[in-house]
Amino acid sequence: MNANSSVNSAALAPSRLEALKAAAVALILGLGLVWLAGFAYPESVHDTAHDTRHALSFPCH
Amino acid sequence: MIARVLTSGLIAGLVAGLAVAALQHFTTTPLILAAEVYETAQHAHDAADAGPVFSGIGRTAATSVATIAVSIGYALILLAAMLFSGDAITPRRAALWGACAFAATGLATALGLAPQLPGMAETELAARQIWWIATAVSTGAGLFALLRFDSAAAKIVGVALIIAPQFFAPQPAAPESTAPAELAAHFAASSLAVQAISWALAGALVGLVWKFMSREQEA
Numbered sequence: 001m002n003a004n005s006s007v008n009s010a011a012l013a014p015s016r017l018e019a020l021k022a023a024a025v026a027l028i029l030g031l032g033l034v035w036l037a038g039f040a041y042p043e044s045v046h047d048t049a050h051d052t053r054h055a056l057s058f059p060c061h
Numbered sequence: 062m063i064a065r066v067l068t069s070g071l072i073a074g075l076v077a078g079l080a081v082a083a084l085q086h087f088t089t090t091p092l093i094l095a096a097e098v099y100e101t102a103q104h105a106h107d108a109a110d111a112g113p114v115f116s117g118i119g120r121t122a123a124t125s126v127a128t129i130a131v132s133i134g135y136a137l138i139l140l141a142a143m144l145f146s147g148d149a150i151t152p153r154r155a156a157l158w159g160a161c162a163f164a165a166t167g168l169a170t171a172l173g174l175a176p177q178l179p180g181m182a183e184t185e186l187a188a189r190q191i192w193w194i195a196t197a198v199s200t201g202a203g204l205f206a207l208l209r210f211d212s213a214a215a216k217i218v219g220v221a222l223i224i225a226p227q228f229f230a231p232q233p234a235a236p237e238s239t240a241p242a243e244l245a246a247h248f249a250a251s252s253l254a255v256q257a258i259s260w261a262l263a264g265a266l267v268g269l270v271w272k273f274m275s276r277e278q279e280a
Contacts, residue, residue: 023144030137049127059189
């Protein structure tokens with residue numbers, strides 16, 4: 001399946017290409033938000049998200 | 062398309078996040094506050110161990126903001142996963158994706174690093190974060206291989222991806238805790254339930270909003 005999709009990538013339907021672009025934007029933004037709330041080091045971010053990090057079992061100290 | 066994706070993620074995440082924040086307020090947060098009393102009593106002489114910056118309503122607000130941010134993130138990640146894999150985006154399917162995401166980021170990670178209350182023995186933070194992320198990604202990929210491909214090889218790779226990270230979980234030298242075991246057990250169970258609800262709700266709502274917005278656009 002992977003081989004097929006790479007061969008066909010040049011000929012992707014415009015709607016599929018648009019969906020993939022939107023998915024990439026959503027993934028980056030989504031991971032960014034989870035990173036900020038769940039993992040980021042700055043003290044102010046940690047203090048704000050402290051209880052959420054514990055509650056949603058992101059590693060915390 | 063991008064506008065529809067972002068709007069769906071934002072609305073679904075906001076609503077899911079508010080509901081989860083309310084749930085946390087009555088389930089996990091009281092246990093965290095109780096554990097902090099034990100932790101402070103134990104380390105009363107330790108001046109460097111400063112307490113939380115926020116208290117009262119400010120703390121509730123801060124926690125709610127962080128929880129909403131996580132929920133919007135979850136909704137966007139689920140949308141991205143369904144778009145990448147070419148799935149039809151419906152509330153039921155999105156909730157199932159959420160259930161798998163919970164298995165990867167909640168259940169699998171909790172096997173190695175159980176949900177922790179303040180005052181429990183821990184290892185270096187960076188190592189735990191790296192293991193957590195690696196386990197979530199590996200388990201997610203393993204579940205995808207198991208559920209999406211029929212070949213025996215894919216099934217074997219899937220199972221291996223799910224099991225392998227468990228051998229590398231960072232463990233503290235001794236399982237110490239200032240919080241009573243009963244409190245910690247209650248917290249671990251509550252945390253897993255809250256996580257499951259966060260993912261399922263983010264999924265179901267993002268599927269619902271997506272369906273609604275698609276209908277609007279076609280009309």
